[in-house]
Amino acid sequence: MNDIGPNIWIYAALLVLPLSALVARRVPFLRVVTMLATWGALFTILALVVAQRERFDPYLARVTSVLHLSDQQVEGAEVRIRMSGDGHFWADVDLNGTQRRMLIDSGATITALSSGTAAAAGITPERPLFPMVIETANGRVSAKTATVATLRLGNAVARDLPVVVSPAFGETDVLGMNFLSKLKSWRVEGRTLILQPNHPAN
Structure with a gap:
């Protein structure tokens, strides 16, 4: 069973939100790419932190279950x-x-x-x-x-x-x-x- 697919779609959906806001404001392309990369890095770090800490915190465990981050x-x-x-x-x-x-x-x-x-x-x-x-x-x-x-x-x-x-x-x-x-x-x-x-x- 492939566990990667659902995560990719979730991350893509989360990244689309800030990208749409930037496009709507007509922000220059280079700035859009830079900010998009920053958002991507932040979401990746958040995913790693949640995946490591979920065994210690029942609330984080629920988050990892919803986002399919738990191993x-x-x-x-x-x-x-x-x-x-x-x-x-x-x-x-x-x-x-x-x-x-x-x-x-x-x-x-x-x-x-x-x-x-x-x-x-x-x-x-x-x-x-x-x-x-x-x-x-x-x-x-x-x-x-x-x-x-x-x-x-x-x-x-x-x-x-x-x-x-x-x-x-x-x-x-x-x-x-x-x-x-x-x-x-x-x-x-x-x-x-x-x-x-x-x-x-x-």
């Missing part, structure tokens, strides 16, 4: 996530009522949370009898196990999901295969990740 959309029974500029897929996730931006990594066996995210979501790591060491892209790190009561990504919900928690993860939270395997299906089409839950939630 995560629920369409029917599916959740569609556009690839980020860094080549990865990032999802807006609800952990026990706490909002976080998480990296989706099919190469990670289990979902991993930073200590800060676990604390914010009220997730208490278990006290292991023996130290737990896991392999990561940055080498071996010590971690503790825990359970997320409710993890929601769009209309996909996982309950009592096992996770690992460690301060070594820094500020990065990762959705691993133990979440993806709970879905009915998941696939990548072009630059879009499509998740289909077994039982879509409202």
